[in-house]
Amino acid sequence: MTRLAKPKLVELGLVVQAARDDARVKQKELASALSIVPSTLSSYEHGTRAMSEEMALNIDHHLKSSGVVHRAWKAAHKPAGVPSWYPEVEHLELMISELREYQSQVIPGLIQTEDYARSANFDTSPGIDEAELNEMIKSRMRRQVILENNPPLIYMVLEATAVTRVIGSRRILSQQLDRVLSLMENRVVRVQVVPPNPGTHPGAAGPFRVYSFPDKPMMASAEHQQGEIQMDDSRRVQACLAVFTAVQAEALSPRQSAEFIRKVKEELDE
Template identity: 30%
Template sequence: MPAPVELDPSAGPLAFFGSELRKCRKNVGWSQEQLADRIRFSPSLVGFIERAQRPPSRDFVERCDEALGANGELLRLWPLISREASPRWFREWLDIEQEAHTLRTWQPLLVPGLLQTEEYARAVLRGEPGVTDEQAEKAVQARLERQIILSRSNPPMFWVVLDEGVLHRPIGGRDVMRRQLERLSEMAESPRIAVQVVPLALGATTGLLGGFVIAQLSGSPDTVYLESAGDGQVTDRSENVEALHVRYDAIRAEAHPQHVSIELIRKAAKTWT
């Protein structure tokens, strides 16, 4: 059996799961062979999965969770691994988001998913037509798991520009909005997160054409994700990327400075009390 390898849990979903599995196994004092015997999988497979060299099946995750008495802590990571809760067209973006060293986003309607509270995300996702409660809950958990990238040891720089209308759109009710805006102002205190607000008084702006995210990756061309009412679009076509860079700069030029924006967010939170 190969010697244990210390994984960086922030290296990706498989590394994070492998790290959590090893932690749970060691908490009960079992070897890889003992765990393998109880879940009826091979010790080599347990080793491969703990070292993030092979993805686990849902059956494997369920058996480990039960055998180790993890009370669902391992199973809750399944959406992160399988991406089953995310539309197929969005899964490409999830990989890009994980690898990006810088993310820039413009959001004219909603708080971006990476900064949403669980209650706010649930209110947004349950509002989609034809979505069952079970589907919405899976999507909520998948969205929350994405937020891991902001708390890892090497988080991306996240530049956020919001329309002021986002602060006043009643998503989920007063308590949900208050907690969401309090969370937003707290997150904006991070040196890796910048939040600016475009004043509502400007009226029509370039940004009303829709939200988007620009991802910068080391050694790769910038990639953008454009939101739409149906399927989103992920592209690294230079003409699209350049056009969105120009649009983002134009929108950001109209936004309040960060310290003014944070004060606006705090004031808006109080209006929902």
Template identity: 30%
Template sequence: MKRRRLALTLRKLREQTGLSSAEAARRVDHDASWLSRIEIAEVRPHPNDVRALLTLYGVAGEEAEAVIEVARQAKQRGWWQQYSDVLPGWFATYVGMESEASVIRSYQCQMIPGLLQTEDYARAAFRGAPVPMRDEEVERQVALRMERQAILGSAGQPTLRVILDEGAVRRAVGGPDVLRAQITRLLEESSRSRLQIQVLPFGAGTGFDGSFVILDFPPLPAPYPDAVEDRLVYVDTLTGALYLEAPAEVAGYAAAFEQLAANALSPSESRDTLRKLAVE
């Protein structure tokens, strides 16, 4: 996430000067496409290049040093890089963001979200995916998914709000035994502080036909320039992902999430429903 926030910061600071990306790149002795790749977080800039850009943009002193420190941190490898053999770049970006988020809001209409899956459920989900995987790939993906869940027991555990369409909790991924164990896991997790699970029942008569996640991030400490949004929307697709950052787009998804939460069962009612489903 730090690479993406750095990219947004550099883009907004450049735009405030009225310079095009090609002109700004030329003034720090790089080709025209270099800065464009940095501003979409495709490449990690060297801290010295960041310093040169900040000088060009008129940012100096403690503010500049704060941005340069984030550039240094952005070059560090995350724990998830050990799974680069099965982790596509578009999803590696999400895993990094997830590990830094302070609030995660997740609406799922098809499956239990990865952060709450049991190992057997995750294995069955990967084996049943529309894109076939070799057994060794499945096991690597399961290991990655289990390691992601470490944030739920960490000192900096994010607030997690999950809305599950009833179809997601009824879909017998892996068969009845696997699903029963998965529902039991949801019941156990729902007792955690800072974790809320709601079920959106079929009887609500409403829903949304696409899963999405809203990530909130803690503000970077002063004197980092106040140039970036601290919230974005992640939408998963079969072969990639969408990262929505425009304020209007984020606001639309945030409003949709709250409307879904209002139509869903309360957390206590949701636990009662999950208990009944486990028995069924």
């Protein structure tokens, strides 16, 4: 699929290209050393895909470039109101026909209330100022437009912890769970909850999403502390699908999940 280049990522990509040229390493050789396909490295170098900090460090290591790429990565990822990966996620979601999401710690951003989103982002972004926080919340709320008027099929599997964890306050969590129940009742999203201590934990590697499109190959994305990394390699996407199927098998049915969520909300309201 076609991605728009972002100025900061273009600058980072030029640094990667220059470092690779200086080391006289071909794109195919570096991609092999990094265990990625050449098209992924090409997208890094053209600024159409965000790379992780670990990837920047690995590129420096393989090119022996004395931290040049890592320094450029840090420059490209200085706080600028909205994380660099937000616009890409928003763009992806506007094009999907189906979304599968697994979350282990919080209610997914796509169905968060504004108060819950504000509290969650404040807790996970130490040092953030009010203007930056407001921009992040606006971006998250904009994404929810896909829930209106013929939404895509959305399947979400949440660990019980994501439902019971108080974020912001008991009132904020109660209002958030009320929204989840409303979306479930109106068949906007299908939510299933993995009960506490199910016996196996296939989602231990962390939250992820799998995107299906009507006319393009599937993609996946995985969350990390500084944002989210997109994957279009078919083997990795299939691996994410397999994990989603496994966690879904451990989860309660949608009806049982609604009962679980409703009980948590009632306890919060008492």
